[in-house]
Each structure stands twice: as structure tokens, then as C-alpha cells.
Amino acid sequence: MNLARFPRVRCGHFPTPLEPMENLTRHLGGPKLWIKRDDCTGLSSGGNKTRKLEFLMADALQRGADTIITQGATQSNHARQTAAIAAKLGLPCHILLEDRTGYADAAYNLNGNVLLDRLHGASVSRRPGGADMQAEMEALARDLAAKGRKPYVIPGGGSNPVGALGYVAAAQELVTQAYEQGLRIDCVVHATGSAGTQAGLVTGLVALNSGIPVLGIGVRAPKDRQEANVLKLAEATAAHLGRPGIVTSEHVVANCDYVGQGYGLPTQGMVEALKLVAKLEGILLDPVYSGKGMAGLIDLIGKKHFKPDDNVVFLHTGGSAGLFAYPDAFDLPGYTA
Ligand SMILES: *Cc1c(COP(=O)(O)O)cnc(C)c1O
DSSP states (O other), X not given: OOGGGSOOOOOSXXXXXXXXXXXXXXXXXXXXXXXXXXXXXXXXXXXXXXXXXXXXXXXXXXXXXXXXXXXXXXXXXXXXXXXXXXXXXXXXXEEEEXXXXXXXXXXXXXXXXXXXXXXXXXXXXXXXXXOOHHHHHHHHHHHHHHTTOOEEEEOGGGOSHHHHHHHHHHHHHHHHHHHXXXXXXXXXXXXXXSSHHHHHHHHHHHHTTOOOOEEEEESSSOHHHHHHHHHHHHHHHHHHTTOTTOOOGGGOEEEOTTOTTSTTOOOHHHHHHHHHHHHHHOOOOOTTTHHHHHHHHHHHHXXXXXXXXXXXXXXXXXXXXXXXXXXXXXXXXXXXX
């Protein structure tokens, strides 16, 4: 793969570490668990959107854009990382936040990622749950264009074929790192939402003929819809890469049994998984994505989904800034306001 032919701004810290989780492995009695630290991508407390934004922002600059628009849920990590990279590149950033949870408390609406969006200088406006966020962004882009600006609209999660190139590059990084460490990876597991991470990873891993399967743990949509979204974007990403047709439905697997009541709503499994990894590994997961992803991984280990000597890599997609929006979710003895 020759990814250097796609424009990219370099803002993140790469390669991210690939480390064993010895304590969690021992606690669960195998398989051998590893963690790929994409929560450590550098900008603004890190996360998976930084890889996508390196390609998206280069595309924006190449097109002469002078203003960035994006959208997400109130506690969007994508919005926060977009605000940070726009700040770094000196571009004004407009963020539209959709109220997907209905939470009215101050922590959820003002702390965590929302605080960081504002610290990075983004303008933030809110939309009700269920709003057509793509249409809302396009309406804002028209208003700004009428005022002489050149806006660039980034879809939710940065998930389009340009953004997904970030995870094609991550696949290449991971395969190289595994070779250097003498590690045979049997499966990669991660939280999947707007689908760009899984689409890019799958496309890269297939293009490299790696034989490494990916399991996405869904955080919002049911399985059939999530797999269809990932496959569609992976097909478009493969075409953008110059390798149309390499990804097929057998490469795309999502398990959406760990969503609970809905996007951004805590589950008991998430709370337990997040506390366990915090206590055993000193690593912070997040309540919306990586906590549910880890809850799925732990449950599947209990159900003997993996072989005892498998090497399973959990891709940590970031999001711990969102913890500060959920201070009451963790049922900690003696922890009260
Ligand atoms: C956005 C996000 C995901 C999901 O990635 P997609 O590319 O949207 O599927 C997972 N974890 C965290 C922390 C995220 O912010």
C-alpha cells in the first residue's frame, strides 16, 4: 500500500504503543490480551478520530477551506478532536451537538468533551435528538458560504473514505508492530459506531493479506445495520485506495449485544469492565464506546469465543474525557457530591 500519495497533516503521535495486558489476562485466565493504545494519539487527550482527521484536514486544506464544520452527540470525542486539530491548524471550527441521551444534568452538558470543545475555541450549538445532523451542517455551510467563507463539512465520526484512510494506515502500523514484536495476532476487537474505524481497519488488513479478523462491538445500531454500514464504507474505502472489490461481507463482523438501552446510556457490563481495567491495568476506558467494547470482549471470553492461547488485541479508541460527564454512573462507595 502506498498511503503517502494521499495528503495528510501530521498532528498525532504515531505509532501508538502495542502492549500486553498481563494482569487482565491473568484475571480472566486467558486468552492473551494486548492493547493498542489509540487513546494516546496526542492531541487533546487522544482518541481514534485523530488518525482520520489527519487525512480529512489535509483534504480540507487542499481544497482551500478556511472553516471546519462537524457534528456529534453532546459528549462527542470526534467533535473534541476536530476542535483541537482545527485549533492547531488555525481554522475556525463550528460544532453541532445532537442531544441523543436526553440527559439534562450539568456534568453531561458542560463537562468532559463539551468543556474541551470550548477550550479549543470551537463554537458549539445544540440540536434536539433525532435531528437530521447532515442537513443541519449543510444549512450552516450555506450560511457561512453566503458570508464569503469556504467551509469544509466533516461527517459524524469523520467516517467517509478519506477519514477511513487513517485506519488503513493503522492496520499497516499494527501489522508492522506485531512483526517487530514477534506477535501472531489472532483477532482485533474494538468499539464500532460511525463505522470508519472498522471499515478502514478491515480494508487495510485485507489489502495487506494479513489474515487478521476484526470484531466490532456495536454501541448504537443493531447488528445487520452496523455490518451493512461498515461494509458499504469499507467498499468505498477500498475503491479510494485503488483496490475495489477486495472487501466482502465475510470480512465484516459486528456484535451488537452490548449496546444496552441505547447510545451513550451506561450498562452494568460497561461499568464493571471500565472499573476492572482501571484497577488492574491503570488504563481509563470510556462510558460510551471503549467501556462497552471491553464489556463485550470480557463477556465473549467468558463464553469461550476465543481459544486459550489466542492473542487478542483490544484497540483502545480513547474517550476517557467523557468520564467526567458521567460522575454518577460508577456506584463508588462513599463517592457523593
Ligand atoms: C468514535 C469512537 C469510536 C467508534 O469509532 P467509529 O469510527 O465511529 O466507528 C470508538 N471509541 C471512541 C472512544 C470513539 O470516540
